[in-house]
Amino acid sequence: MSKSDADLMLEFKITGREEAFTQLVERYKVPLLNFFYRLTWDRQASEDCCQEVFCRVFRHRKRYRPTAGFATYLYRIGRNLWIDRYRSRKNAPNSVSLDAEVGESGRALGGLVAADGPDPSHNPEVKDEFGRVRRALASLAPDLKDTLILVKYQGLKYAEAAEALGVPIGTVRSRIHSALEQLRSVLCVDPDEATPEGSHE
Amino acid sequence: MNSDKKTCDEIQALLFDRAAGQLDGEARAALEEHLGACADCRKFADDMAVTAKALEAVPAIAPSERFEVALRKGVGAAQRRERLKRAAGLVVFAAAWRRLREFELGAAVYPLVLLALAYVAWAMFTRAPEHPRFVSSHKGPSGRLMLWRRPSRREAKKMLARIETAAENELPDTPDDPYDPEWLELIPEDIEPYPPVVERDNGASVVRKAPETLQDLERLPEPKRVERTTLLPLPSGGPGGSALAQARYATIKNSKRHLRVVLTRGLLWLCDNQNRDGSWSAVDGRRGRGARSEYSDSEVTAAAVLAFMETGFRPSTKNRASRSLLAGLTWLVRQRQGDDMFAPSGARQLHAQGMVITALSEALRLTDRDALRKRFRPDLEKACTALMDQQSASGAWGGAKGDAELTAMALIATGSARSAGLSIDAVSHASALAWLDSYQESFSPGVYAREGIKVRAGKNVSYATIGEVLGSPARVVGAGDRLAEAARELNRHPVVWESGDFFRWYAATLAAYRLNGDFWQGWRDALLVQLIPHQDGWLRAKKTKANRGSWRPVGICEGGGRAYATAMSVLSLAASCGHSPVYGSAK
Numbered sequence: 001m002s003k004s005d006a007d008l009m010l011e012f013k014i015t016g017r018e019e020a021f022t023q024l025v026e027r028y029k030v031p032l033l034n035f036f037y038r039l040t041w042d043r044q045a046s047e048d049c050c051q052e053v054f055c056r057v058f059r060h061r062k063r064y065r066p067t068a069g070f071a072t073y074l075y076r077i078g079r080n081l082w083i084d085r086y087r088s089r090k091n092a093p094n095s096v097s098l099d100a101e102v103g104e105s106g107r108a109l110g111g112l113v114a115a116d117g118p119d120p121s122h123n124p125e126v127k128d129e130f131g132r133v134r135r136a137l138a139s140l141a142p143d144l145k146d147t148l149i150l151v152k153y154q155g156l157k158y159a160e161a162a163e164a165l166g167v168p169i170g171t172v173r174s175r176i177h178s179a180l181e182q183l184r185s186v187l188c189v190d191p192d193e194a195t196p197e198g199s200h201e
Numbered sequence: 202m203n204s205d206k207k208t209c210d211e212i213q214a215l216l217f218d219r220a221a222g223q224l225d226g227e228a229r230a231a232l233e234e235h236l237g238a239c240a241d242c243r244k245f246a247d248d249m250a251v252t253a254k255a256l257e258a259v260p261a262i263a264p265s266e267r268f269e270v271a272l273r274k275g276v277g278a279a280q281r282r283e284r285l286k287r288a289a290g291l292v293v294f295a296a297a298w299r300r301l302r303e304f305e306l307g308a309a310v311y312p313l314v315l316l317a318l319a320y321v322a323w324a325m326f327t328r329a330p331e332h333p334r335f336v337s338s339h340k341g342p343s344g345r346l347m348l349w350r351r352p353s354r355r356e357a358k359k360m361l362a363r364i365e366t367a368a369e370n371e372l373p374d375t376p377d378d379p380y381d382p383e384w385l386e387l388i389p390e391d392i393e394p395y396p397p398v399v400e401r402d403n404g405a406s407v408v409r410k411a412p413e414t415l416q417d418l419e420r421l422p423e424p425k426r427v428e429r430t431t432l433l434p435l436p437s438g439g440p441g442g443s444a445l446a447q448a449r450y451a452t453i454k455n456s457k458r459h460l461r462v463v464l465t466r467g468l469l470w471l472c473d474n475q476n477r478d479g480s481w482s483a484v485d486g487r488r489g490r491g492a493r494s495e496y497s498d499s500e501v502t503a504a505a506v507l508a509f510m511e512t513g514f515r516p517s518t519k520n521r522a523s524r525s526l527l528a529g530l531t532w533l534v535r536q537r538q539g540d541d542m543f544a545p546s547g548a549r550q551l552h553a554q555g556m557v558i559t560a561l562s563e564a565l566r567l568t569d570r571d572a573l574r575k576r577f578r579p580d581l582e583k584a585c586t587a588l589m590d591q592q593s594a595s596g597a598w599g600g601a602k603g604d605a606e607l608t609a610m611a612l613i614a615t616g617s618a619r620s621a622g623l624s625i626d627a628v629s630h631a632s633a634l635a636w637l638d639s640y641q642e643s644f645s646p647g648v649y650a651r652e653g654i655k656v657r658a659g660k661n662v663s664y665a666t667i668g669e670v671l672g673s674p675a676r677v678v679g680a681g682d683r684l685a686e687a688a689r690e691l692n693r694h695p696v697v698w699e700s701g702d703f704f705r706w707y708a709a710t711l712a713a714y715r716l717n718g719d720f721w722q723g724w725r726d727a728l729l730v731q732l733i734p735h736q737d738g739w740l741r742a743k744k745t746k747a748n749r750g751s752w753r754p755v756g757i758c759e760g761g762g763r764a765y766a767t768a769m770s771v772l773s774l775a776a777s778c779g780h781s782p783v784y785g786s787a788k
Binding site for chain 2: 021025029030033034037038043046047048050051052054055058059129130132133134136137148151152153155157158173176177180181183184187188
């Protein structure tokens with residue numbers, strides 16, 4: 001029988017056994033990577049962030065307290081990291097946001113950066129739909145986006161997301177509602193009509 | 202129309218939840234029903250479905266080779282840094298050691314210094330206090346102040362031995378002392394002849410002669426202990442009436458002398474401080490009447506009458522304690538309000554209800570008199586119905602969110618009602634257990650409590666454990682069982698006097714008894730060590746002190762007053778003899 005995440009993490013914390021840590025990485029590297037990917041739309045940046053999160057977990061294992069699920073703990077670290085980087089990038093001079101769209105194509109800069117392996121945004125079939133959804137997600141306020149990604153894509157329950165974000169459950173629910181409401185207004189209109197509206201923004 | 206609109210808003214909120222993948226079965230049914238009837242909402246639902254589908258179109262990526270390499274590098278760097286830190290620590294220690302040697306102290310000093318360092322490290326880091334407020338300040342076995350940690354199991358045993366010796370040497374032992382522990386001898390006069398005992402011996406029924414004298418009572422066997430990993434059976438009626446009272450009395454009688462003294466003094470204090478109407482007040486002293494407290498008089502009175510019943514008394518008029526008990530019960534049944542609750546609405550209304558149900562059930566179980574049974578039973582049934590009505594759909598008590606403490610209380614109350622012969626809905630019992638189970642799951646029990654960081658959450662987990670232990674059907678708890686692991690945590694966080702968590706101590710004592718074995722021993726030692734020395738006037742011969750025999754309300758139970766603290770302490774100590782309203786005790 002496989003051990004629970006919290007058990008593994010505690011085992012790692014107490015005994016320092018690296019196999020436990022490796023198992024945790026195996027379980028969470030794909031979800032965490034995609035969490036960052038949906039925040040940044042940049043494979044390289046999200047791999048960097050993901051690696052940094054696991055390193056933080058490794059370094060600060062003694063500080064781990066099994067107050068909630070391990071996933072919640074991980075996403076909390078991830079989100080804090082994301083906020084740090086997001087802010088530092090905003091403040092840094094002469095930098096271009098990877099979310100910024102390049103030229104007419106509507107593709108974000110992040111998607112153009114060369115990376116190993118196939119990037120879904122390079123697939124012409126999904127490109128249109130994908131681009132629309134990505135623009136819609138990018139138009140959300142950061143708080144709404146974080147919450148939506150945690151709940152909708154990472155599959156956290158409201159309570160877990162509330163723990164990860166450090167806000168009450170009611171706030172998570174209302175954030176999800178307003179995020180979906182905004183997305184509905186963008187995504188539920190015909191793409192052709194949406195284009196001028198989008199450029200207007 | 203207006204109300205329709207409101208419903209549509211709610212339905213749209215549910216549609217958002219559905220798109221986020223957070224809808225449960227019940228809400229889903231309500232949603233489908235509404236969508237069948239409302240075209241606007243159907244349109245909205247279609248929009249939401251489109252949005253959700255579009256969002257799902259975002260594909261996932263897999264980590265690349267570069268990521269794996271970078272991760273290995275990062276972890277390697279972290280490991281190197283740790284090794285470096287450790288080495289730096291050693292260097293600093295070695296430098297300090299060399300500096301120490303330069304003082305040219307005698308060779309005998311070095312081991313002493315090392316020992317002192319080791320002791321400081323052990324005292325400070327082995328058992329960090331759970332919460333600064335709850336740091337215990339009692340004296341350890343060697344008489345030192347143990348500021349940093351609570352006593353371990355072995356130390357608790359030693360402390361208990363010291364208490365026993367002190368009791369032997371210092372307790373007043375005069376026959377005319379009004380606090381004479383032999384006062385308990387009054388009880389047998391009240392008890393009808395013990396019925397013959399039928400025992401099964403190798404399939405054949407053997408009828409044993411009923412005990413008639415005190416000596417016979419003392420020879421009664423100890424409550425049967427099953428193996429350490431088996432839960433004691435839940436009640437199926439069990440013995441009641443005089444047999445139960447006799448058995449309870451016998452265990453108190455057979456307990457150590459100091460425990461008898463402590464219990465007797467507590468009960469006497471309760472007798473002395475009962476109000477004229479039969480109740481006990483939640484607020485002490487002159488400001489009693491009119492002053493407000495979150496504890497209701499009903500809860501305090503229920504705890505006090507329970508304290509009498511758990512020590513072997515029955516409602517009657519034969520001796521002082523029984524009369525007190527009868528008056529308390531009579532006052533209690535008069536407190537039923539229009540909504541069948543026994544306490545005014547407030548934070549502790551359900552607690553009070555649970556205590557009252559437990560008290561009435563015990564009274565029903567203990568008395569042999571039909572008049573009293575007829576008096577208590579209808580009220581008890583109504584009280585139970587009112588309590589069951591408060592159970593939420595999730596199975597918990599305490600609103601939609603649920604409260605582990607209230608749920609444990611409700612399980613104790615319904616358990617005692619069942620043992621008094623009332624029928625309790627099995628479905629509600631099972632759903633309460635299921636809720637506790639899932640609640641524990643969400644805190645990864647056994648692991649969480651060991652860390653003991655958030656006292657509040659840790660406490661709730663321990664209530665969830667208590668509820669599960671008390672409510673689960675009899676079964677064998679395996680070695681790796683979550684229940685056993687979680688219950689072990691009860692021992693690791695035993696009674697800390699300053700917290701004043703009287704109800705939890707009582708409930709945990711019941712749970713520990715049912716779990717038996719190691720848990721039970723450890724818990725009982727910790728309980729006795731904390732409760733006995735904190736009784737006012739313990740080991741003092743002076744009789745003038747008004748509070749002698751009572752316990753001071755501390756910590757979270759300050760609002761309950763001295764009567765509550767005393768009643769709950771007596772109750773916990775009686776439970777430590779194996780008495781419980783929840784399972785069939787002392788068969």
